[in-house]
Amino acid sequence: MLLATAAAQIKFHAVSEQTLMQRLATAPLRNLDREQKLVDLFADVGCKAELQPLKHSKLANVICVLPGTSQDAIIVGGHLDKVERGKGIVDDWSGASMLPTLYESLHTLPHRHTFIFIAFADEEIGLVGSQYYVKQMSPDQRTHAKEMINLECLGMNPTEVWASHSDQALLNALATVSQAMKIPVTAVNVDKVGTADSESFAAAKIPRTTIHSVDQKTLSVLHSDNDNMKAIHPDQYYESYRLIAAYLDAVDAWFDKPQNTTQTASQEDSSKPNAAAH
DSSP: OHHEEEEEEEEOOOOOOOHHHHHTTOOSSSSHHHHHHHHHHHHHHHHHOEEOOOOOOSOOOEEEEOOOSOOOOEEEEOOOOOOOOSOOIIIIIITTHHHHHHHHHTTTSSSSSSEEEEEOOOOOTTTTHHHHHHHHHHHHHHHHHHEEEOOOOOSSSSSSOOGSSSSSHHHHHHHHHHHHHHOOEEEEEEETOOOTHHHHHHTTTTTTEEOOOOOOTTTGGEEEEEEEEOOOOHHHHHHHHHHHHHHHHHHHHHHSOOOSSOOOEEEEEEEOOOOOOO
């Protein structure tokens, strides 16, 4: 009964798989061009993005705000920069280029929370963009930030969540949405692989969730010449998008009363040593 009710309550405008994949395929090779491309993608869906310049960097965070009826905010992010090798499709154009689509999926619907979509700059050299964003937040903004959802390296596998670096109530809510949408999500921890922009928010005691698709078999794609469109499974990438869009709509309504789930995601540990952020 709970899952049937949850499924009926979840509403979002589903963008086509073709549109999602077209936006993924637009990834420029230069980071500055990726910044501008995201500004253009946000403009295409009706959001005038703002640039937050970083100190000692040529890049800026790209920020799109979808106002809600309260001061409470849900932050959704992915990083726009790439390393020199590969085309950076998985890491992390798969997350950054999904942000305008998520805006498009939610902007015509009523919602209580303000959604803040951020493409972070300079993640690859040490979470610079996300740390700067958090540092610039006022105490009041931190208080009203109810969750940070980080999208990292999607589309190589069915949806996964970094469970050991996510708050339990949020994991429960994600599991409930997963079951309601009939889209599986698996807990795959990557504690020894690297870090992610979500940890900048965790340091400020803002609840966070990182959604990804990395495991031992796909780990070698990151920071390599194999990070290109061939590494993406379109159906799995699209299912991740649908689950994330549903999750955003759900937590907007459920945040003060997180749902329990009767099913626990299986856990794996991707622990190959790698000190670099991805």
